[in-house]
Amino acid sequence: MPTRILPAVGDADAVRSITTLLSQLPDAEPVGPVADSTQLIDTLARLAAESVDELPEVVLVHERIGPVPALELVREVALRFPAVGVILISSDASPGLFSAAMDSGARGLVALPLSYEELVSRVQAVAQWSVGVRRHLGHGGDVFTGAGGRVVTVSGAKGGVGATLAAIQLALAAQASGHATALVDMDLQTGDVASYLDVQFRRSVADLAAITDISPRVLADAVFRHDTGVALLLAPGEGERGEEVTDRAARQIVSALRSRYEVVVLDCGAQLSGASAAAVEMADTALLVTTPDVVAVRAAKRTVRMWDRLQIRKAEETTIVVNRHTRATEIQPPLIQKITGTAVAGTAVPANFKELQGAVDAGRVHELDNRSTVKQALWGLAGELGIVRTPDAAAHRSGGRLRGGDRGSVRFGRRRETGG
Structure with missing residues (x-):
């Protein structure tokens, strides 16, 4: 089953770079990128309203996304759509940011400039986690929409x-x-x-x-x-x-x-x-x-x-x-x-x-x-x-x-x- 990946990137140059790399990933199905935080949340809410199965397994949040700061956006996505794995893309790969990203609900951090090996490794791990969460939710008997109130x-x-x-x-x-x-x-x-x-x-x-x-x-x-x-x-x-x-x-x-x-x-x-x-x-x-x-x-x-x-x-x-x-x-x-x-x-x-x-x-x-x-x-x-x-x-x-x-x-x- 292909892994659906939704990039949230506001910078045009970064969009081209990320899209090119994603097209090379094995078993990947990149979704059209969204340009800002509002568009990302709206897209995920619309998909979640249909079914949790319609949601992408992985969302990539670029550090320069706006208008909501990247870490706050990660927190909101993780809270509202818990079956979606979020990866933060940032030029800062320090332990401090890594810890802050994990605290916000991210499942991984990929450093800029992007490395194919690092990206494929992190995407595969997060996708596997997402599939496991959905399987658990499916067996739990609860109806899950992801969108919250x-x-x-x-x-x-x-x-x-x-x-x-x-x-x-x-x-x-x-x-x-x-x-x-x-x-x-x-x-x-x-x-x-x-x-x-x-x-x-x-x-x-x-x-x-x-x-x-x-x-x-x-x-x-x-x-x-x-x-x-x-x-x-x-x-x-x-x-x-x-x-x-x-x-x-x-x-x-x-x-x-x-x-x-x-x-x-x-x-x-x-x-x-x-x-x-x-x-x-x-x-x-x-x-x-x-x-x-x-x-x-x-x-x-x-x-x-x-x-x-x-x-x-x-x-x-x-x-x-x-x-x-x-x-x-x-x-x-x-x-x-x-x-x-x-x-x-x-x-x-x-x-x-x-x-x-x-x-x-x-x-x-x-x-x-x-x-x-x-x-x-x-x-x-x-x-x-x-x-x-x-x-x-x-x-x-x-x-x-x-x-x-x-x-x-x-x-x-x-x-x-x-x-x-």
Whole structure:
């Protein structure tokens, strides 16, 4: 059986060199190279969704891959796709890097400039390991997809457009339909998830920032189990501690959550930080919430362009959620789609702040009445995104009938901006 090898190489010269050598390896079936970390993860996730047997046995990660640093990318691949053997290609063959690569989950290190003998030896060893892992998984009787849980980020085009409430309701819908769900407040300095749900907890996402190996026990100690069953990982009470959560820490935290929960929803706020950028980049689905007014739509366009320039996310891979929508407003979803170049969710959220005010002021947004058009729309959006088991599962469990495609408009935002 040929060994499938997927190179992840961003440098054109390195691509030619590696491709030439791979074509000479015995029983090798090189796969078309991917140019960056996002493309690699997307490719592996797509293959894993079909079957573990579709995944390549070996992935080669070049040291100059981007935008995610090579060691962090190795760690993510090893965690999300444990049946894939990862080999790091680097000009640094020191014991220190070798140890760091092994700690990150690599199965080998090949030094630059590439040697045919070294490459063939390492590829064959890693391929044999990968085949053994798959055989073990196959005999274990468990269904293995390799992709881990679904990660959804919710960002605001600007402050007060309703990203936090949207994130909370999406998480509640996923949990109510039977998915183990985590809700993370990644708005590190001004996060209000705790206020919306009226909870106080001494641990926060900042407590995980300095931990390089987040075990299930460590993660369990950091999350707060809400009455609804949703696991909460809150923003730090002291906003300045948000600086402790670097982009690298965020990647490790998201990866740890993905490995434990079926759905992970992150409220990323409206301000871009290294941590929120890493979360958006890693997300399976990235939502950007806007309202149908000129200022907010311009802010959404700026955000989309910035994500694209920084190679965080392409416009066509971002989904706009229109909040406070009314049929009478001049700016309708098709126009927003045209202006931003993104996809637009089919479910718009209606404007009915009177439904929300009491629950928001009391910090009990999880107790919104099932007749609330706002809740119906947001839970319908969860169905559209595929984070509930069936379109009607959430409604059945909560005792109400939710209509996923409701239109109207909603006026909601952060607790401090209820008048906006």
